[in-house]
Amino acid sequence: MKHLTWFATALLGAGLLVAQAPPNVKARQERQDARIEKGKADGSLTDAEAKKLEARDKALDEKIRRDRKDGGGLSVKERRRIQKLQNKESKRIEKQRHDKQTK
DSSP states (O other): OHHHHHHHHHHHHHHHHHHTSOOOHHHHHHHHHHHHHHHHHHTSSOHHHHHHHHHHHHHHHHHHHHHHHHHTSOOHHHHHHHHHHHHHHHHHHHHHHTSOOOO
């Protein structure tokens, strides 16, 4: 019985670690690029807003490339930092797309 309890606890812990893995950085960047493009297309982003968001997005893309290049991939710490930056960028996109300004 002790072994069964320990085994169940180990499986649960392993499942939680997998569930907390950060999302694919590149895929998220592509989704955020698409959100900016959609905002430009539907008029929910002004040209100035889109340019600012694209500049920030490009800077984040460059940071990701540098981090991947200098260490043979992204470390856990780098992924967390990038995820925080992506979260901030996502909030900026959301705010700009819904601020009622039009072209």
